[in-house]
């Protein structure tokens with residue numbers, strides 16, 4: 062069996078994993094204007110895990126969507142691994158997102174008809190990796206997440222914590238620079254949340270991926286490298 066360190070992506074030591082500068086996002090509803098982000102500046106180093114803690118409705122999901130290239134800001138810059146994504150067309154943004162960004166949500170969104178291993182293989186095969194290599198990497202990640210014996214189980218045959226660990230393994234399968242997590246433990250009991258967090262944290266440390274983790278769980282926020290909050294449309298340091 063491989064060692065844990067051999068099973069995760071190589072670190073990306075060069076520059077910021079994510080850099081946002083002057084990011085603005087305004088929503089319009091009728092003649093009402095809601096300026097959710099008013100010029101967000103933020104940078105993350107490889108291997109950093111940052112808690113994003115802010116009240117509901119302050120713009121956490123909007124920020125994660127923009128950082129993950131799912132939405133465009135109205136103004137400002139988004140750089141991933143030093144690549145300026147602002148002038149890219151949609152096809153280029155999709156490629157950067159596929160190769161450089163992993164997402165984990167509160168509900169895992171695993172494909173129900175596929176096994177745990179197949180769910181982790183899929184993004185790799187979409188990125189062009191041969192099936193055999195994708196299968197091997199999926200098994201390595203499952204072993205790393207202590208889920209080797211569950212490889213052939215479908216999501217419905219896994220516990221909530223196991224499903225989230227598969228979702229994390231899937232999100233890092235293509236060795237992204239940036240991992241965006243939107244309340245990934247929000248649906249789990251405290252003990253399971255803790256266990257999933259520990260597995261994730263070990264993976265972040267070993268792989269050098271930068272992880273931005275939106276959560277309401279102060280206990281977990283305190284264990285991350287640093288914590289930020291959204292106030293008045295700006296990102297600020299926060300002491301949890």
Ligand SMILES: Nc1ncnc2c1ncn2[C@@H]1O[C@H](COP(=O)(O)OP(=O)(O)OP(=O)(O)O)[C@@H](O)[C@H]1O
Nearest residue numbers: 088089090095097116117118119120121122123124
């Ligand atoms: N597409 C949209 N059109 C109009 N308003 C939107 C849109 N998306 C988000 N908003 C509004 O922007 C604000 C921020 O939403 P967002 O989902 O980013 O908040 P959040 O901090 O992630 O909240 P939660 O913790 O509840 O998920 C909210 O007031 C929301 O209603």
